[in-house]
Amino acid sequence: MKESQVQVKWVDKLEFVGTDSTKHSLVMSSQDEENATGLKPSELLLLGLGGCTAVDVIMIMRKKRQAVTGLEINVRGEQDENPPWAFRHIHLEYVVRGKGLSEKGLAQAIQLSEEKYCSVRNTLACEVTSSYRIVEEE
8 A cells, every 4th residue: 555644743822834744844823913824734635636737637648649748737625614513515627638639539638537546536425516618729
C-alpha cells in the first residue's frame, strides 16, 4: 500500500502552514478578522479535487493528441450549515480551450479521471457531479 504523509504546523493565532511530502507549503487559517491570511482548510479539499482531476484530464487529452490550450475547473461545494459542515454535494465545471477538440474525447477524459484515476474524487463520500464546456479557439 502506498503511503502519503503531510505536516501541519501551528504558526500563530489560528494560522497554520501545511507542507506536503515534496516539501511544498501553503498557509491555512480561519477566516475571522484576526486570521484571514491563508486558505480555508475545508476549501483545500475542493482545490485538491480540482487539481487532481486537472492533471488527469490534461494527461489523457495529450495522449489523445488533443490541442488543449487552456483548462479551468470551477469547483462548487455545498456544505451543511452546522458543524461539522460536511460537504454534501460538489460540482465541477470544466472549461476547456483549444482548437478542434473532440467533445467525445473530453467526456471520456473526464469520466476516466472521475471513475478511475483521481484519488481525491474516489475518496469522497458525498455526491460529485460535473459538466463541461469547450471554448473553440482560432
